[in-house]
Amino acid sequence: MSFFTYKNGEMHAEGVTLASIAAQVGSPFYCYSAGALRAAWKEFADGMKGMNASICYAMKANSNLAVVRLFGEMGAGADIVSVGEMRRALAAGIPANRIIYSGVGKKPSELMAALEAGVGQINVESSAELETLNAVAGQLGVKADITIRVNPDVDAKTHAKITTGRKENKFGIDIDLAREAFALAGRLPNLKVVGVAMHIGSQLTEVQPYRDAIVRVRELITQLRTDGHKIDRFDIGGGLGIVYADETPPSIAEFMAVVAKETAGLDCELTFEPGRRLVGEAGVLVSEVILVKPGSAKTFVIVDAAMNDLIRPTLYEAWHDIMPVRQPRPDAATIRCDIVGPICESGDFLAQNRDLPPLAAGDLIMVRSAGAYGAVMSSSYNTRPLIPEVMVDGTRFAVVRPRPTIEEMLSAERIPPWMEKIKA
Incomplete structure (x- = not known):
């Protein structure tokens, strides 16, 4: 079911026309469908039924408080990669014990903040981080629950900039070196090893890479238990793809069938960290x-x-479908064009060489599948204010992040004292 459809010649988000939102909040803006978010969550939750598993939403995909709150109310935890995301998760109502802290570069101060907040799990990605976390936990007089993220050296067959599970990627500990890392963790007095984590990439459109990675990690878990480690959790990560153009990503049911088969008899609590697939x-x-x-x-x-x-x-080099907000006639001619922005860069484009109905000044367009890695990766380059985010739920909508004014942007900066004009 699509929650963005033409009705009476106008593109709607659920029961609200995009044109009416534009008239009130101005353009450009992001628009999220609460119904679509709930439907994506339900598909994932239904697929997990009967499994000893939980979902921690990967906030890096879209960290708007309203989005995080919506998932939290349905039972999600949060997968975070910064203290800022932790603060967002807590502000959105996610209990600290349902937060997993991932990421390759956690400072001692950040690890301390996470332990003080009581996060439920820290995914450690290097032996050096094990030593640092042990020292920080010792200072606080606590024992940190950790998994160690291993790099299974599996090609996710996705874009080179979003693959994370090969040896040449910066993430995790090489699976061939994992037993040494677990042995080190077992010797450190302020750490409690509870499981193994992996994440092999983003926008995966095949299940075979997951199968290959799970098989490799399953073998590792058997070895670790033989070594005397108690492994109760298997954090499988996220990365399932969505439709941008003509992709055919696996269904949640297909994905879960692979996971269930390859983890059968492992006796581990499973954790999934979907981001893009949900939003x-x-x-x-x-x-x-x-x-x-x-x-x-x-x-x-x-x-x-x-x-x-x-x-x-x-x-x-990502493709996003682009459509006029006002429905074109079925027999409308098309023009070959580039959709570009006002920024002073030749790389400033939303689409190139697209065949679209003729457009004119004042027309609105809609860029599809922009709920993940859109607003969260935006910037104020060229002193352009961050654009509003809007959530629609049925026939109502609300601005969930307003557009700052230029004055608000400037007020965050300071002129050094020696550059201030001397007053007479």
């Missing part, structure tokens, strides 16, 4: 056409959203 297709970016600029080589449709608002096309 990606539940969000869109809405932008207004500023002008159309015909050229000898191609036509440029210049819109008010830019690479600072959605960097995925520039950073990952």
Whole structure:
């Protein structure tokens, strides 16, 4: 079921027209469908039925407080990669014991903040981090529950910038060195090893890489238990893909069938950390056409959203479907064009060489599948304010992150005293 559809010639988010939101909040803006978020969660939760498993939402995909709160109310924990995300999770109502702290570069002060908050699990990614965490836990007089993230050296067959499970990636401890790391952890008095973690990449559209990785980690768990370690948890991570263009990602049921088969008899509590799969297709970016600029080589449709608002096309060569907010006639002609923004960079585009119905100044467009790695990766480059985020639920909507004013942006900066003008 799509929660973004044309009705009476106008694109709706559930029961609200995108044009009416634009009239009230201005453009560009992100729009999230609460119904789509709930539906994605339900598919995942239904797929886990009968399994000893839990979901910790990967906040890096979309950390808006309203989104995190919605998942938390349905039972999600949070997978975080910074103290800032931890503070967001707590502010959204996620209990500390349902928070997992991941990431390759945690400072001692950050580890201390996590332990003081009472996070339920820390995923350690290096032997050096084991030593640091042990020292910090000792200072606080606590014992830290940890898993060690291993790198299974499996090709996730996804974009090079979002694969995380190969030996050349910075994440985790090489699986061939994992037993040594677990032995070290077992000797450190302030750590309690509770399990093994993995995460092999993002936007995976096949289940075979998961199967290969789970098989390798399952063998490791058997070895670790032989070594005397008590392994009760297997954190499988996330990474399931969504539809951007013509992908056919596996269903949750298909994915869960693979997990259930390959972990049968392992006697571990499983943790899943979906991010993109829960929020990606539940969000869109809405932008207004500023002008159309015909050229000898191609036509440029210049819109008010830019690479600072959605960097995925520039950073990952990512495809996002783009549609007019007002439904075109079935027989409407198309033009070959680039959809570009106002930023002073040649890489500032949302799409290139697209065939779209003719557009004119003032028209609105919708960029699909923008709920993940959209707003969270945005910036204020060219002193462009971060754009609003809106959540729709049925026939109502609310701004869940307002657009800051230029004055608010400037007020966060300071002129050094020696540059201040001397008053007479």
